[in-house]
Amino acid sequence: MYPYLLMILVVFMYAGNILIGKAINELPPLTITFFRLLIAFIVLFPIGYRSAWKNRSVFLQYKKPVLVLALSGIALFNIFIYGSLQFTTSSNVAILESAIPAVTVIFSVFILQEKLKKLQWAGVVLSLIGALWVIMDGKLFSLTSLEWNIGDFIMIGAILSWSIYSIFVKLHMFRFPPYAAVLVMTGVGLLVLFPAAIIEWWVVGVPSLGNVNYLIALLYLGIFPSFIALIFYNRAVNLLSASKASIFLNFLPVVTMIGASIWLGEQITWMHIIGAIIVIVGVLLTTQGGKLKKREEISELTTKVKGKT
Template identity: 65%
Template sequence: MFSIYPYILMILVVIFYSGNILIGKAINDLPPYTIAFFRVAIAFIVLLPIGLRSAMENRSLFWKYKKPLLIMTLSGVTFFNTFIYASLQFTTASNVAVLETIIPVVTVILSAYILKEKLRNIQTTGVILSVLGAIWVVLDGRIFQMTTMDWNIGDAIMIGAILTWSIYSIYVKQYMHLFPTYGVLCVMTGISVIVLLPVVLIEWSILGVPTIHVSNHMAGLLYLGIFPSFVALVFYNRAVAMLGASQASVFLNFLPVFTIIGAYFWLGETITWMQVVGACIVILGVLLTTQNTSKQQAIAKKSKAV
């Protein structure tokens, strides 16, 4: 029986990650690794009373699967957003958004190679449409100007974000179901705090210790530490378990659409008809991809019942 539940989860994930971009833009006077560090530190503090007991009870399990656990931690929790924050120091948000649309393609390719996942023709068409639609949204319809964009070191840094999230999605599909939900996030954010601490200390030694303003920064940092770092990860991990890595990642193409809508209401930016057209293309691409997946799941369940 078809379930809308994983799709609702992925829509919420995209909303939270859109807020991550908007809030990150609002507090970008802070250095990138400072934002990344306080993000995971706040997440760890929130998760500690929720997941510590579970983490302690399952410590032998974490040790047994320490390699995939470390890969998931470094790729999805520690460095994905760190790459994004670092990239935004050198390049534009539009360039970052364009490059993020490549994540589903890379995930599909890696899933086919590592997990042997297969996509039917209609799903491949959906992936391509969603990528093109997302790029159309970001470039406001001027899609043929991509070759004339001013690419720089920030764009190269975004390759790290693309690869890390693709790897994270694949390992989540393979291993995340083995771990307790809150216990594993507690461990992952704790490891991330340890990994990022020396990095942020180096950043402060070079740039100086930034001043954290309660009125300007704390609300934003709390949002980043709770929703994108905790709630969105729980939802995304659950959706990947139900949809598969490549299918869930397609929903990330909604990110520029939701970000533009958020910018319209919160930042007073305008929405053009070109962006509306691109948003419709993204939605069509996602529907094509997930519709075929739903049919496959239904057929599989019927076969098991027989």
């Protein structure tokens, strides 16, 4: 039960990221992202700095991939998440975020030349339909009567950013020690975000962080989803497998919607429930369909071999 407990905690921490991001959306998105990364960097520094310094030549050699990883997964993804929460509900954000695996698979086909089974393509299409269902408020065939929500479209940026990050993780992350990589990427993200945050403060004013609730929320964002959830997830993957561990992330919309209803007072409609179910089923088909097909092929081959013997 230990790895399953870890993954349950990971889901709750990631749901907390969305719920707290919504709760403090009086703060602008660049400010939230900057202070989240600053806190994460301070927490990670004692753990990862020796490894980062020891492997500095590797990071310098692959500085372009490191920059892409930092921009896509550390900076832009969080900016889009918190920017989206300025306009749309946390339930919508969670449902749309759960479509990321299907979009990543599409990127893998074109960039990594991966091949998909028919079942996986069906899962991709189903996931995208579920995402569109949420974006269009369940009115797929009533375009003229829609009231477009800019927050849902901002989430598309988060989906694309994390999909790009996932591709570069596959291509390059094996080159770097894990904690050193997270520390360096967080540091690069901070350097890139700092001038952008200064411009944001110049435009909208310097935010007041004297509010105790803001400080607690930023500490949570910087410690739990940025650091502890990562440790728990990596440990669960080692004990289970990446595919089994990733299945638990499909519960993110469910936990987030329950939390949004209880804590934030958001109304959960049938549109949210149907959209979440469509996306989750599509993701399961996309991520598990290839494995199921392989098992069937292995089973058929085994039967043939037994028949011949």
